[in-house]
Amino acid sequence: MTTEHSSPVSMDTNGAAGPSPAQNGQQNEPPFRLKFCTVCASNQNRSMEGHLRLSQAKYPVISFGTGSLVRLPGPTITQPNVYKFNETSYDSIYKELEAKDPRLYRMNGLLNMLGRNRSIKWGPERWQDWQIGMPRVKHEKDLGSQGMEAGVPDIVITCEERCWDAVIDDLLMRGSPLNRPVHVINIDIRDNHQDASIGGSAIVDLADSLNKVACEERERVGPVAFDSGSAAGRATFDERVPEVLAAWQERWPDLPATWTLSWF
Amino acid sequence: MADNPTDSGGPAAAADTNSSNSPKTLSVAEQLEQLNAARKLVLEQPAYYDRIVKGVLPIIGPNAALPLRRWGAEFLAESLATPVLSTRDKENLVIAVLDTLRSLLEGVGEDLIVLKACVGAAASAYPVTLRWIIHNSYYAEPWEQMTAIKSRILNIWDSAPAPIKISCIKFAQRVVLAQTASNGMEQKYNGLDVSLNMIPPNHNLLDPRHLEAEATGLLDRMLGVLQDNSSNALMVDATLNCLSILIRTRPSTSNRIINAILNFNPLKLATMSPMTPTTRMHVKSMEKTTRMFLTHLIKRDPANPFNGRIQQYLERLMRAKAELLDDARKRALSEQGYPMDAKRQKVEGAVPFVVPPLGPGPHSLASVFTLTNNAGLQAFDATLIPAPLAAKISIRALATISPAVIDAAINGVRDRLAALYAAGASDAAAATAAVAPSVLNPATAPLGVDDDDDDYEPDLTPAEDTEQILNKLDNAPPEVPLEEENHEDSAALALGPFKLPSPPATDADSASKAVPSLATRLFELLPHLKESAGRKKAGFNRLAGSQDDRDWFATVIIRLATRGTSNLSGLFPSERALIKQEDGTVRPGLGDAIREILYNHVFEDWRRNIDTAIAWLTEEWYCDQVAKATAAGNGASLQMHYEKWALRVMDGFINYITAQDKLLTRFLAEIPELTRPLLGKLKVLCEDPTTVQLALTSLLYLVMTKPPAKELALDMVGEIWTEYEDARPLAAKYLVKYRPGWIEAQLSRSNGN
Structure with missing residues (x-):
């Protein structure tokens, strides 16, 4: 039941899941990696922090925003900088803000954030415009793109309750054409740089915990036990998600979490 | 969950390998490597789907090694679901894979991941197969395959482990979707649009009544999880999250589904068992998913007759949740080390x-x-x-x-x-x-x-x-002492206090002389302010003059005119009593001077400024009422402004009214009080045949929407009927409706005369 098992199954021979070709060195390199999707309002701060951290932990990952427009703070609260999703690159936003007021946007951390984002992917993407299941073969340069070629994640992590609501509502609207289950988890992270960074660590912790359980399920071989009443030891990944999340919540009591199983 | 891409091996080579089908000599790892390369190729080039899917089938069959079966099942699920291919493109593919799918599903002792993916693939395959059979009734074999797959899945549904079970729920949902009548509201892709409507009544393989009955049974089985009030969040969520499209696009299902949900209590688990973190997660998940689902229904279909009940259910749910989960929240708060603990301990310590x-x-x-x-x-x-x-x-x-x-x-x-x-x-x-x-x-x-x-x-x-x-x-x-100290410290440096000479005292006469120029200067600011940004409908919450636009300043001017100086009785001896000069001439006060300019301002462009006029008249009326109320006590004679200015405004624009001017109707409806002379002005319009109708419809509008003015307006219609021959047909129409018998009485009276 532990991940430390030295690959009892032949399937581990394709444990090449990792993006690097030299995967034989690490003993505890997981044989399988869940695919993630992070979501926040503008696909700039919280979801991108999660995107970066998950890709650094070698998980396949994509990210989206659920807002109608990309909104970044401006000189006053009533003058935000507003951009269109899918059409504006992080790089162009960076250059525009740098030209507008380099001091302000360096002080409030926007340039730093955009600088990070442009090294992760091209630009902010909108959840509602995403064609789920469209191959993402043109995104090789994005961090976390390896393993995401089919464009369908296993876990969606939103960073704010209203984003979770938007995602669930959108999935209900789409009518679940792909017949593929997806766990949608919300983690309430406040929208500032520091909390986003803490939230990033929490997301990676959650990803590791979930992945461990998923690996355990895949390592288990043998015929399906019908009507076994799913004894605790045989509990499957899907069943254990709430349990893993509850344990995670104990470790991160300041980041309230919600979960549901939805459909793509 | 197809995954594990590898970079090695040219995609073309992989495709060749697959299609040439000679994997016997390769190890499982090598085969997987090639399969992954092939998958990458189809993701880049959808045109290869047909060839590659058919090519991999022999490699992933029930006798293949487990990793190959897992890869194969997940690849089939992914390929049959892909949005890249149209339903038509998929038909070929689906017909080809049915045999493999069936044998994997029926394999004895099959693996969990393989089965889960196969059920998912079957869910995607079902509508495509049904659609194909509708058009190709001569070839029964695929339908037999599909029927066998269906009965296998429905057989294992109840006893299978959770991941397979949720896939079975989804499969059943697709069968229900395909076998009930559609209202055509669904998107036309991925087989969502396959429905009972497509099946001709005389099809030799498919009997619509039989299929519909099967769908009804399956839907009931799906809803069983809600009817039993299951506390398994995974099953509840999986069910709820696939029901939306049924309610929205399959009208025959919606009553049963909504009833099942309204009878479901997502919080039951919380009342039954102690609240561990895991049960909490389950309860929260079911509650939130149910709530999201119902909110989604109300939002997407605001006209649904169920909405009232749904709303009630949601309110009840919110209350119950607050009771059950909130004390848990408080506990969580105190556990986080808030100083509450220390406080309670002290109190309980009972130290004297x-x-x-x-x-x-x-x-x-x-x-x-x-x-x-x-x-x-x-x-x-x-x-x-x-x-x-x-x-x-x-x-x-x-x-x-x-x-x-x-x-x-x-x-x-x-x-x-x-x-x-x-x-x-x-x-x-x-x-x-x-x-x-x-x-x-x-x-x-x-x-x-x-x-x-x-x-x-x-x-x-x-x-x-x-x-x-x-x-x-x-x-x-x-604080004299303090100042004195300061003086001592800085006496040498301090300047003496400087006072502007006070302006000469203003007497009533000079104030009155200054009035016209004062009033004119008020209006000089107006053109420099920005345009008001449309009429906002804030209702009673509107705060007059809360924006720095023209409306705002107009409000200031209007209030200055109507009530601004009424309290400065010393300087401007009451607006209400005119200033009588010794020579007996009347000189206007500041209020009237502003009113005059305000009037001219309104008529610079009366169509645009009609709002200002209405606001102004409303304020006049209000101040008249206030003045009446205060004067009631002291019995002073008053000068009322409202009617005088309302008449002037009416006079001002009545001659410019054209037949299309709805402004008149609005003006009459919005000014606070209507009087006989005011409505009498409408008669001018009845002299012109083009504006008769406008005058009468404006009156009709008042009759219908302004009860206090109803009788007055009907009187006026009567007068118009009497005085203007041309207006009779239309006026008669309204009179017949609102004053039955009146015309006859008029006619008999005139005949009598």
């Missing part, structure tokens, strides 16, 4: 409460009422707590505190004050004595007493409201 006497030396009022020994709390600035919160804390503390403690506190403070008095009398220290009386201000002192909760440090300031402080400041002696 003693107020330590004050030591010698001068004391501030705050220190007299400070009952805690904690230095940190003593230093706490209680003014930081907002007043409403402080009040809440005080009331809470007073309600819960024991009488013994409060008595002890009051006595303690009383003793302190007595000691202070005694000390003050004996020392006769002037400064202390000066402070003490104000300290004992009875209006403020008792307010501080409630702060005997030893966590709460009282402070002078919040005990007084601003009014009290201001009063006190007014009564305080001027």
